[in-house]
Amino acid sequence: MNYPVIPKDTLIPDSAIPTDEKFSGMKIVRFQSNKEAHDNFANNRYEFQHELGMHHTVRGVVLSRKGAAPNYRITVTIHAKLRHFIEIVKYNPANPPGDNYEAIGMRQAHEQTQADFKGAKKENLNNFRNYNIEAIRGERTAYLPTVSGWQSDKFFDQTIFVAFDEPSDLSLYGTLYLPKAPVMQSDGQTQTAALFQAAETELAIKAGALDSFGTTLEIELNVDELKAGQSFADRNGRGSKKNKNLVSRLDNSSALAIIRERAIKDTIFESRLADGRTGGASETATKFIVDLSTMDQMLLGVICRNTKKPEQIKHYHIDRFVPYCREFLLMLQETFGEKWADPTPKNHEPYRRLYIHGWAFAQKAIAVAYHDAMRHKLVPLGASLGVSSDHSTPDEVLKMDEELVEAAKEKAPEPKITLTDLKYRLTKIDWLRYRKHWIAVTGHKLDKTGKKKTREIKDGTEGGKKLIVEGQAQNTAATIGFLYNKIMSDSWEELCSDVDAK
Structure with missing residues (x-):
C-alpha cells in the first residue's frame, strides 16, 4: 500500500x-x-x-x-x-x-x-x-x-x-x-x-x-x-412544454425578454405580471393583470402579429420595437388602467369578473389590432425577422437587415385603421362581460341543468346586487380572432350597446 x-x-x-x-x-x-x-x-x-x-x-x-x-x-x-x-x-x-x-x-x-x-x-x-x-x-x-x-x-x-x-x-x-x-x-x-x-x-x-x-x-x-x-430558461424555453411563465421569469437575455422589461418600465404592468409562482390571473385575482407568458404573446402580436417565434427576434431588433411595444402598453393603461383596481374597491366585484379587457384573449386581440393600425411602420421594421443568418458575420447580418428594412419601406402596407381610430373605438366600446354583445362573442356558462348560468354581483352601491348572465373567457385562437375582427370591422359600434344579456 x-x-x-x-x-x-x-x-x-x-x-x-x-x-x-x-x-x-x-x-x-x-x-x-x-x-x-x-x-x-x-x-x-x-x-x-x-x-x-x-x-x-x-x-x-x-x-x-x-x-x-x-x-x-x-x-x-x-x-x-x-x-x-x-x-x-x-x-x-x-x-x-x-x-x-x-x-x-x-x-x-x-x-x-x-x-x-x-x-x-x-x-x-x-x-x-x-x-x-x-x-x-x-x-x-x-x-x-x-x-x-x-x-x-x-x-x-x-x-x-x-x-x-x-x-x-x-x-x-x-x-x-x-x-x-x-x-x-x-x-x-x-x-x-x-x-x-x-x-x-x-x-x-x-x-x-x-x-x-x-x-x-x-x-x-x-x-x-x-x-x-438564465441557464434554466435557455435549456427549457425553446420549443418545449415547460412552465412558460417560469421560463419567462428566468429569461433575462433574450431579445423579447429585454423588450418586455424595457416596455413595461414605469407602466401599470411593471409590478403586475404573474409568474405562476407568486400568483395568477384568475377571475377573482386582482394583483396581476396578465401573466408573463401572455405578455410575451401580446408583444409578439404587436411586433409581428404572432407570425414569428420569440427566438427569431434578435438583439438588433430591440431598440426599434421597444417604443411601439411601450406605446401599446401605455394605450392599454390609459384606456383601462382605472378599471384594473387592486385591491377591489368596496361594493365592487374583481375587475376580471366584470370586464372583457381584463382577460388574455381580449388583450391579445387588441395587440394584433395595434399592429394593423401601425403596420405601415412595423412591417418594414420586421423585414428581417426569421431570415436565416447562420453563415453571416455580425457586420453582414446588420447590413442585410438594413437593406431588407429599406426595401420593405418602399412597399409598406397601409394601416387597416389609424391608431387614433383604434384608441377611439377602445374608449367607446362597452366592455362589461354580461352585455348582450359580449355573450354573443364569448358564449355563456351553463348551470347544472344546461341553462344559462347566472350570478348575483355587487353593483357598486351599499348592499346593491345585480343579476347577470355569466360569460365565458376562452383564450382560444377563434375567440381572439373573432374579437379582433369585430373591433376592426365597420360594425364595431355594435360593441357599444349597454343592453344586458338575458
Whole structure:
C-alpha cells in the first residue's frame, strides 16, 4: 500500500496556486506542462492534497470552456458511480437538505425547486425511479441523459483542477478538487431525484449498485442565481412544454425578454405580471393583470402579429420595437388602467369578473389590432425577422437587415385603421362581460341543468346586487380572432350597446 508522503517543508497554500483567466480565474495546477507544478503535486506539497475533508477528489474529469467567446461557460464533466453522484450533488430536489441556501447563494433556486416538484412532475419521479430499479435488476439497459447542474460562485475560489492532459485551449483532462457544497440542477431535476431514491432502496445496496451504477454529471462552475435562472430558461424555453411563465421569469437575455422589461418600465404592468409562482390571473385575482407568458404573446402580436417565434427576434431588433411595444402598453393603461383596481374597491366585484379587457384573449386581440393600425411602420421594421443568418458575420447580418428594412419601406402596407381610430373605438366600446354583445362573442356558462348560468354581483352601491348572465373567457385562437375582427370591422359600434344579456 502506498502512503502519502507529508513533506517537511511548509505546504503550498491554495491561495498560491496560479489562476487561469482563460477559465474565468480558476485555480489550475498544470501537472503536464509545468515542471514545478508537476514536482510539487507528485511530492504532495500542496495544501489541498492534505485537507481531504474540504473537497471531493474526482478523477477522470474534463474541464471545458463551453459556448462562444467572450461568454464562455466553465464546466466539468464527471462520470461518477451512483454513490459518488449522491455525495457530490448532495441536493435531492424532491427532499432538499436543511442547509442555509441564503448563505450559499442558492436561496431562490432552492425555493423554486421546492415549489415546482409536485403534481405531474412528482408522478414522473416515480416512473424514473422504477426505471432505474429495473436497470439495477438487469431487466433493462439504463439510457440516462447527462444531469446538468451548477455550483454557486461562492465556492469557485476554493475549486482546484489538476491538469494531466491539455488537449486543446478549450478543454483539460485531470483531477478535480470540488468543494463539498450542493450542486443544484439546471436540467435533469427529476432524473436526479430518481437516482437519489433508487440509491436508498434495499435492492441497490444488495446488488452493489452504489458502486457499479454509472452516471454522467456536468457541473457549471462560478454561477450566481441570475446565471442559473438564465441557464434554466435557455435549456427549457425553446420549443418545449415547460412552465412558460417560469421560463419567462428566468429569461433575462433574450431579445423579447429585454423588450418586455424595457416596455413595461414605469407602466401599470411593471409590478403586475404573474409568474405562476407568486400568483395568477384568475377571475377573482386582482394583483396581476396578465401573466408573463401572455405578455410575451401580446408583444409578439404587436411586433409581428404572432407570425414569428420569440427566438427569431434578435438583439438588433430591440431598440426599434421597444417604443411601439411601450406605446401599446401605455394605450392599454390609459384606456383601462382605472378599471384594473387592486385591491377591489368596496361594493365592487374583481375587475376580471366584470370586464372583457381584463382577460388574455381580449388583450391579445387588441395587440394584433395595434399592429394593423401601425403596420405601415412595423412591417418594414420586421423585414428581417426569421431570415436565416447562420453563415453571416455580425457586420453582414446588420447590413442585410438594413437593406431588407429599406426595401420593405418602399412597399409598406397601409394601416387597416389609424391608431387614433383604434384608441377611439377602445374608449367607446362597452366592455362589461354580461352585455348582450359580449355573450354573443364569448358564449355563456351553463348551470347544472344546461341553462344559462347566472350570478348575483355587487353593483357598486351599499348592499346593491345585480343579476347577470355569466360569460365565458376562452383564450382560444377563434375567440381572439373573432374579437379582433369585430373591433376592426365597420360594425364595431355594435360593441357599444349597454343592453344586458338575458
